[in-house]
Each structure stands twice: as C-alpha cells, then as structure tokens.
Amino acid sequence: MGLLDMKSQLQLKTDDIKQKFACFNIEKFEIFSSTNLAYRSRAEFRIFHKDSKIYYAMSDKNKKLFTINNCAIVDKNIAKTMQKLLLKLQENEILSKKLFAVEFLNSTQNDIIVTLIYHKKLDDIWSEKAKEIENILHIKLIGRSKKQKIVVSTDIITNIIKINDTKYLYEYKDTTFVQPNHEINQKMIDFINQHIKTGGDMCELYCGAGNFTIPLSAKFDKLLATEINKTSIKLSKQNAKINKIENIKFARLSSSEFAQAKNKLREFRRLKELDIDLLEYNFSTILVDPPRAGLDEQTLFLLKEFEQIVYISCNPDTLKENLKTILKTHKIKKFAFFDQFVWTKHIEIIVILESI
Ligand SMILES: C[S@@+](CC[C@H](N)C(=O)[O-])C[C@H]1O[C@@H](n2cnc3c(N)ncnc32)[C@H](O)[C@@H]1O
Structure with a gap:
C-alpha cells in the first residue's frame, strides 16, 4: 500500500x-x-546475526531477510520491550547464541509474553539467565527449541474487554489464537x-x-x-x-x-x-x-x-x-x-x- x-x-x-x-x-x-x-499486540521477528551482533529482521516477498531497527505497527509496549530486550540479549551470549526468532504477545494490561526461539537445546544456565532478564524487563519469558518449551515463570497473561460498564477478564496463552x-x-x-x-x-x-x-x-x-x-x-x-x-x-x-x-x-x-x-x-x-x-x-x-x-x-x-x-x-x-x-x-x- x-x-x-x-x-x-x-x-x-x-x-x-x-x-x-x-x-x-x-x-x-x-x-x-x-x-x-502501534496497533498490533502480537508480532514475530526473525533474528539476524552479523559480526557477533544481533538484529531484528523480517523477510520480504522473496523470503530475503532484511534487518529492522523498529516496527511502527506494533503496540507501544512491544516497541519498548523490543529495544530493551535486544540490548539485554546482546550483552549475553547464553541468551543470544543460536537465537532464531522472537515472538511478542501483549495484553490490554501491558502484560507481555516474549518467546525466544532457538536452534539449540536449552539448559539450566539458560533458564537462570532468562529469569534475570524476566525480572529486569518485567516480561514473561518462554524459551522454545526443537521438542522443548521452557516457561520461566508463567505463560499466562491477563487481558480485559469492556462491554458497557462490565469488565471481562481473560487469560491468554502464547500458543492459542488471540485477536491481534x-x-x-x-x-x-x-x-x-x-x-x-x-x-x-x-x-x-x-x-x-x-x-x-x-x-x-x-x-x-x-x-x-x-x-x-x-x-x-x-x-x-x-x-x-x-x-x-x-x-x-x-x-x-x-x-x-x-x-x-x-x-x-x-x-x-x-x-x-x-x-x-x-x-x-x-x-x-x-x-x-x-x-x-x-x-x-x-x-x-x-x-x-x-x-x-x-x-x-x-x-x-x-x-x-x-x-x-x-x-x-x-x-x-x-x-x-x-x-x-x-x-x-x-x-x-x-x-x-x-x-x-
Ligand atoms: C479466527 S480464530 C477465532 C477464535 C475466537 N473466535 C477469537 O475471537 O479469539 C479461529 C479458531 O478456530 C479454531 N479452529 C480451527 N479449525 C477448526 C475446526 N475445524 N473446528 C473448530 N475450531 C477450529 C482455531 O483453533 C481458532 O481458535
């Protein structure tokens, strides 16, 4: 367009x-x-590795990767988390090595799940480092790899929908359909x-x-x-x-x-x-x-x-x-x-x- x-x-x-x-x-x-x-509450980015640095990336129509510094359509909390997370990942080889993609799912309450997807097996040392990042960034972290899913603290976030004066509370998970x-x-x-x-x-x-x-x-x-x-x-x-x-x-x-x-x-x-x-x-x-x-x-x-x-x-x-x-x-x-x-x-x- x-x-x-x-x-x-x-x-x-x-x-x-x-x-x-x-x-x-x-x-x-x-x-x-x-x-x-800033309207999208769900987004997925590839990770591009070059000269021991990492970048968010997306693929074009021909499936060719291009790096991005920010994304204008993701909501404010995802945009903010993306930047802070990249810096933290960059500082830590245990978290950044073989990192393939990152997914974000944010709720109306700015309760956010971040899923890090790897091409390597995740171990206790990874979990320890992930826990540190989770606490610093106030996010809910999940690590995924082939046949492996590590939920660092929880994989549930809370969302609110209002109809007239009634507030409805929802629990969402990273693996199910959520309107974006x-x-x-x-x-x-x-x-x-x-x-x-x-x-x-x-x-x-x-x-x-x-x-x-x-x-x-x-x-x-x-x-x-x-x-x-x-x-x-x-x-x-x-x-x-x-x-x-x-x-x-x-x-x-x-x-x-x-x-x-x-x-x-x-x-x-x-x-x-x-x-x-x-x-x-x-x-x-x-x-x-x-x-x-x-x-x-x-x-x-x-x-x-x-x-x-x-x-x-x-x-x-x-x-x-x-x-x-x-x-x-x-x-x-x-x-x-x-x-x-x-x-x-x-x-x-x-x-x-x-x-x-
Ligand atoms: C477009 S989503 C809508 C979900 C829900 N209405 C909402 O607003 O979040 C479609 C849903 O249909 C489910 N689904 C896919 N194929 C189905 C099938 N053959 N029968 C029943 N449910 C199916 C998916 O798991 C998904 O949750």
Whole structure:
C-alpha cells in the first residue's frame, strides 16, 4: 500500500471488497477504522546475526531477510520491550547464541509474553539467565527449541474487554489464537453486542478462548461453545469461571464434529462426559469465526437450521463462497468491515443474517 494515507488505504481495500460482494446487493456497508500505528499486540521477528551482533529482521516477498531497527505497527509496549530486550540479549551470549526468532504477545494490561526461539537445546544456565532478564524487563519469558518449551515463570497473561460498564477478564496463552488488534477486537464485540437479536440459546463454533462467547453470554439463556484446540477450550472454561459466568458450556469439537452431533449422525463421548445433551438447547443463534479456509460443507449445511447467524470472517473470498449457500435461506441484516490489519490488504468482516 506504499505511500497511501490512512483514509485512502482503508477506502481502497473496502472499495475493492465491496465490488466482490456487489452480486449480493448489500444495502449498507459499515466501516470501522483502527489507530493506524502501534496497533498490533502480537508480532514475530526473525533474528539476524552479523559480526557477533544481533538484529531484528523480517523477510520480504522473496523470503530475503532484511534487518529492522523498529516496527511502527506494533503496540507501544512491544516497541519498548523490543529495544530493551535486544540490548539485554546482546550483552549475553547464553541468551543470544543460536537465537532464531522472537515472538511478542501483549495484553490490554501491558502484560507481555516474549518467546525466544532457538536452534539449540536449552539448559539450566539458560533458564537462570532468562529469569534475570524476566525480572529486569518485567516480561514473561518462554524459551522454545526443537521438542522443548521452557516457561520461566508463567505463560499466562491477563487481558480485559469492556462491554458497557462490565469488565471481562481473560487469560491468554502464547500458543492459542488471540485477536491481534485490541482496539478492533473491542469494536467487533461492541458491534455484535449492539446488533445481535437477544433470546433463546446460542451456539458458537471456533470459540477460541471465549473472546465473543463470554461478553455475549448475557444476551442468551444458555450457550454452547466449541473449538478444536485443547488449550483454547481449557482457557475458555477458565475465563468463564473467572468472570463467574455459569450459562456457557464449552466442548472440544471441530465444527464438522459438532454438525455430526447436532444431526445425530454420531455420538460423542466428549459431550456425554460434560453432561451436554443437544436436545436440551433451544438454539436461536449460531456464531462462527472460522480460519481463512471458511466453513466446511457439513458446517455450512448446519447453518440453515438457525434463525440468526453471525459470521466473522478474515477472508472475503471464502466468505463470499459461503454466502452463496447461506443466502438461499437467510438475508443480510448487517455487513461491517473492521480494519484489523491496517496497511495490509487484509480486513475482518462481520455479517449478521436472519432467516428469510
Ligand atoms: C479466527 S480464530 C477465532 C477464535 C475466537 N473466535 C477469537 O475471537 O479469539 C479461529 C479458531 O478456530 C479454531 N479452529 C480451527 N479449525 C477448526 C475446526 N475445524 N473446528 C473448530 N475450531 C477450529 C482455531 O483453533 C481458532 O481458535
């Protein structure tokens, strides 16, 4: 996007995507912008070694590494930590030798996990040095190498999302999915919370650590949220507990497994063990937030049973493809763009649909 200003980059990418969806005659597209700099709360950099010094680096389109001194899109705490950390690593060969990459995950509370990834086995001496750095920089350090993960003190950070006057507390881990732009994530939750039709029970697939489930729990009688990742499900249960929310049940199921269970094609011990009987739910709403590949056939087919659908997408192409099926039974009530990834061609879309 080169030399474009902030407004033009958003205009350009949304115009482009509006064209893509022109065939659906959507009445109104809403657009939510983000702070244009210092917006990313998750980032990964390669480490470049030259003349016994180390530098942060990224790769270009041809996978060629180039070094960087700073990064304008990472949030202030990551930017600050990056500089301080580099100096500390530089001073210490045990920490810098064979260091391959560094990952940062920062929360709304500036609680930050830094993961150092190595091409060498990590030992007690490494842990000792890492502990020192952790205390000096007030970060949570993790060391990773082939078949090895060392958590120096903890791999959990705390995040807060606010809905009206209610604060929701979340625990995040480095290994699970986390929305990478806190400001836009808050706007997405506010948007759904404002426009979703209340009542009945809600079912959510791809729920992650309960990012949408928890704040939406007040809108429904009961919620059933599923997700494929074991750690995310564990975290989502913990997050509901922290917020004293008792009307959600979480189960580890892929979206297609959930579709099979719902259509009584297969029984799952995982549901029985959690005392979950799908017949006890009076589902009005389904919320889906799939990865870039969009919905598989079984999940797509399942959607038509629900009165209300909330579809969150990070890929306009798969969303468009899926909408061709969904629009046979539902109509679009809201269509909104969220500039989660400023200065890139990527965008997040939320579509709220109701049955015809
Ligand atoms: C885009 S993330 C959304 C997570 C969550 N909604 C959030 O806002 O943090 C997609 C999630 O889907 C999960 N996932 C990937 N494939 C899946 C599948 N086939 N069935 C269920 N969950 C899946 C991933 O583990 C990830 O947590």
